[in-house]
Amino acid sequence: MSLHFSVDELCYSETAIRLCILNMPDPVVLANMSILAAGMEQVRELLGKPIYISSGYRSPELNKAINGAKSSDHLLGYAADFTCPAFGTPLDIVRAIAASDINFGQLIQEGHWVHISFKLTRLREVLTAHFGATGTTYTLGASNGLA
16 A cells, blocks of 8 residues: 555454454545555654554444444545554644644544544544543544543
């Protein structure tokens, strides 16, 4: 897909392996994944350190198995969840990307990882996820998640 991100890496899922779910994209999703890979290259260049993707493309079966959002950009191959420990915390990463000129659709600090989407139906939307007993809520901007 790109210098640092392969199709296998962008489709890898421990859950899919454990549940024997085939997590392979169709040609349309594969084309979207090339946009994701190009965007992740920009993120890697900005951060200057290796990125670890924990979730990229999700087949409908995999998305259902993990209780992902029904409208998740992961289903279309536009989104990835990742960390970059050598750069800093997810909050540090979100703030760096938000301050850059990278053209993302959505950027979310989600606890211990960062979610980014390159589907441009939204433009540079930055959120913080808050996990609670009644579900996940989101606030605008990048914060420490304690509000």
